[in-house]
Amino acid sequence: MTTPSAPMTSFAGTARLTRFTLRRDRVQLPIWVAGTTAMLAVSLSATREQYPTEADRIGALRGVVDSPALLLLRNAPTGASTGALGMFQILTFLAVLAGFMSTLAMVRHTRRNEEIGRAEMIGATMVGRYAGLSAAILVTVGANVVLAVLLTLTLVGAGEPAAGSVAAGAAVGATGMAFTAIAAVAAQVAQTSRAANGIAAVAVGVAFLVRGLGDAFGEIDPSGYTLTSAWPSWVSPIGWTAQVRPFAGDRWWVLALPLALFCAGVAVAFALTAHRDVGMGMIAARPGPAQAAPRLLNPLGLAWRLQRGILLGWVAAVTVLGVTIGSLSDTVEKALEDNSSAVETITRLSGGGGGDLVEAFYAAMMAVIGAMTSAFVVQALLRPRAEETEGRVEAVLATAIGRVRWLGGHLVVAAAGAAVLLGFAGVSAGLVYGLSTGDVGEKLAEQVAAAFVWLPAALIPGGLVVAVFGLAPRLTIGVGWAGFVVSLLLGQLGDLLNLPQPVRDVSPFSHVPALPAAEATATPLVVAVAVAVAVGAAGTAFFRRRDIVT
Structure with a gap:
């Protein structure tokens, strides 16, 4: 007499799929992480060389706070230390790179797998319904954690305060996690990887633009070289990155915003996964005409x-x-x-x-x-x-x-x-x-x-x-x-x-x-x-x- 096997759970096979996903991304994700880290290192070195004294940094920032165009491209300046000026120069770009890294990886390992039939083939084995999505989230979140650690170590190695360095790295990593959740939802809604990537890319672009408007219309502080962002910055995941204010107060509580978005988005993605067929999106692709033009x-x-x-x-x-x-x-x-x-x-x-x-x-x-x-x-x-x-x-x-x-x-x-x-x-x-x-x-x-x-x-x-x-x-x-x-x-x-x-x-x-x-x-x-x-x-x-x- 044989003993009946235990019922397969919805997450069965997640560990194996995670290893498989890591192997597939053994080149692309390291390039994203290393390139983003190198960008921070080069930018920080250039900032130190161009603005060696506090007077130089204050002079540069006094000109910046009156320029809506520059604030639209960067973010609100928060201080005159080398770390704060470095964050003004590069923090928004780091957040954008983390966003694109996360969205592309999520769609590649979810909607793309379904589109080419890989998910259906894997699903025919002893793999739970949520395993593929779970593996993609784990790998993408892991990439953001590694990125946050490397950014932190880069800043600490350059002589910046440890608290601000951790805040900067955590802010970028948390932003990447927020866009991970957005891409996870997009992969459930769209029926093609191209459409899912488009939705996610638009989300990153809109977040950048909304953050830019909030900074461009911000209020200059009494110091004359720092700025308090207007309300649009607070409705943008990229805006939250800057509102952590690394090296200028280190507002740790702001990290709760992207993490809350991550949790909510992941919950929505799992709920949508349970209510659709493999290969189909929540919004079905429109059928074309019977005869081509x-x-x-x-x-x-x-x-x-x-x-x-x-x-x-x-x-x-x-x-x-x-x-x-x-x-x-x-x-x-x-x-x-x-x-x-x-x-x-x-x-x-x-x-x-x-x-x-x-x-x-x-x-x-x-x-x-x-x-x-x-x-x-x-x-x-x-x-x-x-x-x-x-x-x-x-x-x-x-x-x-x-x-x-x-x-x-x-x-x-x-x-x-x-x-x-x-x-x-x-x-x-x-x-x-x-x-x-x-x-x-x-x-x-x-x-x-x-x-x-x-x-x-x-x-x-x-x-x-x-x-x-x-x-x-x-x-x-x-x-x-x-x-x-x-x-x-x-x-x-x-x-x-x-x-x-x-x-x-x-x-x-x-x-x-x-x-x-x-x-x-x-x-x-x-x-x-x-x-x-x-x-x-x-x-x-x-x-x-x-x-x-x-």
Whole structure:
């Protein structure tokens, strides 16, 4: 007589799946953690070198508190110590990186597993219903804990107070955990990993923007160089990171906010998991029409259909940003004309192009839009890899359409989409700026030129994506985003981080003329176009000769 086995629990197999998840992420998560930690170390070193005395730090912060644009990009300054100034320089960016690391990992190990059938195959074994979600949460939370510890050790090793160092590391780690929960819910709601990643990315972006508005409209403290954030910062997970105020009071109780969001989000994710079928989302994908439109019979039309939703979302974002930038001309001129420290900071952000303060401000803001455009190009050119892994490209290539035509459709849409984004940004900023000065024609032409000068450099990270897609397709996502982040750090933030010029020159963003603060030169633009075309062509050639890899 055999003894009946114990009933399988909903969490059965969690430990084994956690080990499996760790093995799958043995490269990507360490890169995220190490890169974020290195970014803190470099930024802190640059801050110490640029502002060695308290008087230097106070002078810099007095110029910053009057600049809504700089506060929108950073966070509210809380003190003049090296640690507090370092947190003003980098804390928000660390929180954003932790958010993206967490959301991408969660979706990859939940919704993505269901989308490609891995979850169903694993579920056929002795594995409980909650095991996959539990393993993904444990691994992602563990990555955030390791990140928090390494950030803390980096700050302590640089000579900063232990309490503030722990507060800074815990704030970033807790923010990552909050976005872990948001991504866990998104993975239950959406039916595709692309949609889930989109929801999570929007959550990170909105949190950054809301936090920025709260800091931009904050109230200057009597000291004249610190700021009390307005209420929007308190409804943003990224805003909570700054409200911990490392090295300026260490408000530990604020950590309860992201941890509460984490607990609530995880509870919702488990509840949704129990009420849906494997492979299905709470919001079912809409069925398409019975007959496809004629434009879908060619690669360009198909690529446009796949990319149009992303492009429209990016267009809305850059248009709103362009309008905001265009409306700040009077604020910048009146608030910063007597602040030499702010002038220096904005000039460094604009690439040192010279010119008056307003022109340097617009050059710096167009550099931000150029980076956003490059992010769109990378995202758009990752779609061919998704089509390959999901098995759809084989059906397309089984027809008379060749590989070059199929990939070329995505290349055209990505490049044209980048031009459209820059056009909307330049036109919206130029129109609002021109209306405020009474010279619409001149300002419109000026801002459109300042936007379009970023197109060649924005395409180079996309060329890298195509090259990796053709040569080593399984590395496309990781290397593609890593190339973009490295280009951004070296080019856009290299001067602020005080990196050597040869290191900054590695980034295509370092060679863009800082219009309208500087004169346009054709050579770097022509070279950037040649590099983007050459790298993309090489990737296309590699793709023609390799097997389809799922």
